[in-house]
Amino acid sequence: MTQRLVVIGNGMAGARTVEEILARGGDFSITMFGDEPYGNYNRIMLSNLLAGVEDEAGIYLNDLSWYADNDITLNAGVRIERIDRFAKKVYATDGTATPYDKLIIATGSSSWTPPMKNVHNPKRGFHQGVFAFRTLDDTRGMIRYARDHERAVVIGGGLLGLEAARGLQNHLSDVTLLHAMGHLMERQLDEKAGHMLQASVENKLGIKVITNAMTTEILGKDRVTGVKLADGTVIPCDVVVIAAGIRPNTQVAADSGLTVERGIVVDDQMRVQDEDDIYSVGECAQHRGNLYGLVAPLWDQAKVLADHITGRNVEAAYTGSKLSTKLKVAGIDVASMGLIAPETDDDEVIIYSEPKKGVYKQLIIRDGALAGAILVGDNSKAASLIQSFDRAQALPEERAEMLFDIGGPAGEVKPEDMPDDAQVCNCNGVSKGAICGVVNAGCKTVSGVMDKTRAGKGCGTCKPLVQRIVEWAAGGEAEEDPAASWYVPGVPMPKPELMAAIRKYELKSVSAVFDKLVPGGEHDAKSKMGLASLLKMMWADQYEDERDARFINDRVHGNIQKDGTFSVVPQMKGGVTTPAELKRIAEVAEKYNVPMVKLTGGQRIDLLGIPKEQLPAMWADLDMPSGYAYAKSFRTVKTCVGSDFCRFGVGDSTALGIAIEERYQGLEGPGKMKLAVTGCPRNCAEAYVKDLGVVAIDGGKWEIYVGGAAGAHIRKGDLLCTVDSAEEVIRLTGRFLQYYRENANWLERTYAFVPRIGIERIREIVIEDVDGIAEALDAAVEEAVQSYKDPWKERAVPATPGQFRTSLPLTVLPQVPVRS
């Protein structure tokens, strides 16, 4: 007879266990309870959600249809209060009772709040502005609140605290991390590694870190105004995130008379002590005295439980997991496993440390086997170390080989060198063999293999390795679109290679590129515009302009509209105009019967619906320069009224905006560049969401933000630097834009480019000049500035015959008679 299986807890362990049971064909009618009102999501991804690199839709593991498809009754948003072990029923807070034959408790953990004065509000739970970091609701609340505030304090310097601090930077500019211990991640890292990580977090990410910081009180009555430390220090802030640790959710079990110590005590079959029909998995379970707070052990537990409960293998036993972690903590590579310090005199310790680069590696070897390892700043050897550690493999004589690739090709584990059962995805427990199996069965794309095996779908750090294995297993036939890395679809080269070839052969026109670099010399219409932009950037006024390589907008210097007409947008620097100019625009609009006159989001006046053939005459009548409302190029600099008129203004945003636009007008790029300058952090010109935004702050200083967007994609820019003068802003603007022009993919806007390169790296190049190319960037952008010509001057002498001839003639033109 079909047994009734009830699962309390719809988190990562509960749902995974059910998946494993279904995979074994278990004959149960399944009912699940989860007190969060959602299907099942990947909690690990909350960090990504907070950091804005993942959206909510991307974090669900099983959506509601999965439950329906598998005949699982899901009670989402229903909390179980008590279990009656004798009557075999579970009772929910809504008063319902559900009978079971078998029960699984997978209630996970809750975030732990250290004792602090004023952290709770008697009416609301947490004080307003105070958040835990555990659930989707926590994360949503945090994002919503952080957006409108400026300074955050994160309590807790472990993995979670670091992730929270990093994620919050996406929403506000000032983040301080408080850690009660002497160094960060003290359970995974030794003191030196902890300090190294701290230095990286402070210097590369700009997060302030205070260690030995005991928070004793939350300050502020209705809203948080700061926190107070044991030594009396007050840190002003308006958001507090607590990530100080977790505690297993064992209340239900304890209230129901099950054996609970730190967690719910289970045996090797994950059965609750002294119970025949109750199991527990996940963070709430205590096995052989251990609690596990990472997902990899939970997957092992889920498999054993499923084997046992379905009768597939009643002898299956979980014997514990060796813990290893390999992570990007706040963007910095960290791996840790086993011991973090030697314990006996015989333990060998090998340390490599390069503080300037933030690289630290430590190995602890006992009896010829790896007993512990710490890596900070370089995870290239993490996979092989985790493997040696898990299996206590014999170690190479040359110990340094474990830390570096000596002699061999640089860097990464080679798929052919890995044993079949080597675990590739530590989150989902997927082995190299499993990946190869799927590839051999015919699935040859990386994304397909990821869907089928779930490899790479946890924290995602193993994705590159998964890709290499798929490619290797497919024998070089992985069906990844090879063109994915090309700069344009018609020339088989990524951008750096393409640029090198263009320079080497001195290719100065688009057709020269096709002729020289495409096998067979085949031209490609869809590649022309990208190549034209690249060549113009590389050669400035030496570029041989072939008009057919331009998109129609760039051929006639206006934006094509849905009916084939164009728009005319005169330049209006910084949104500033004069009555005389306004009058002229009005007169032209009237004279040409312009169907629509519209103010644009870029602070200009748009004359819409202009037939192509009228463009030159209108430009002449306007006698104003082109406003660049078309083209992949520098568009406008939006400004606010700033210090001239605004009572809050601390900087002359209007003047600076105009100066920037005057200098960089018309600059081509891989994507459009929209800028803004705002006179104070009230941000009336929306500078935080521009490709480059400048914000005046008190003390005559300016902040420069890059990589912002507020179009189809929304992103707050990253703070590049703070400078003292308008001249400095203008100079660094040019340098950043040039770096973007040279390195971004075709059509890659800064909101994708900046996170891809990483703001720290961009800062290193553009501000600190560690690569020594700043001068070259400045010179290149200067050259581009010098070659600027107002395209509307082409009105007098068309560049090509029929440049402004209509493409949609409405009347039949007179024709030359047919000759006999």
Next chain:
Amino acid sequence: MTIAPIAETVLGPIDEIPFGEGRTYAVGSDMIAVFRLRDGSLRAVSAVCPHKGGPLADGQIDNRVVVCPLHLYAWDLATGCSQSGQPPINVYPVRVDDGHIILGD
């Protein structure tokens, strides 16, 4: 392939069309886009994009296709077939004679 029959007509001097570009001509009640490929040969197709009426002569070409400027769908210049599941466009015979564009056979 849809090669539409059309009466022989002289459209104008070949110099009216720059290499690699197209221009529209009205012929009777038809509108025809003529392209001059970079290899010097000519192609003539319907001037109006069957998708949403885009002006094909304003599109970009290579030696095989024209890409409509509005939504970037592409059509084969020799056959008129769409590469993206759109309806085909008409293709017309066209040639150069003594510096003039001659439409029709």
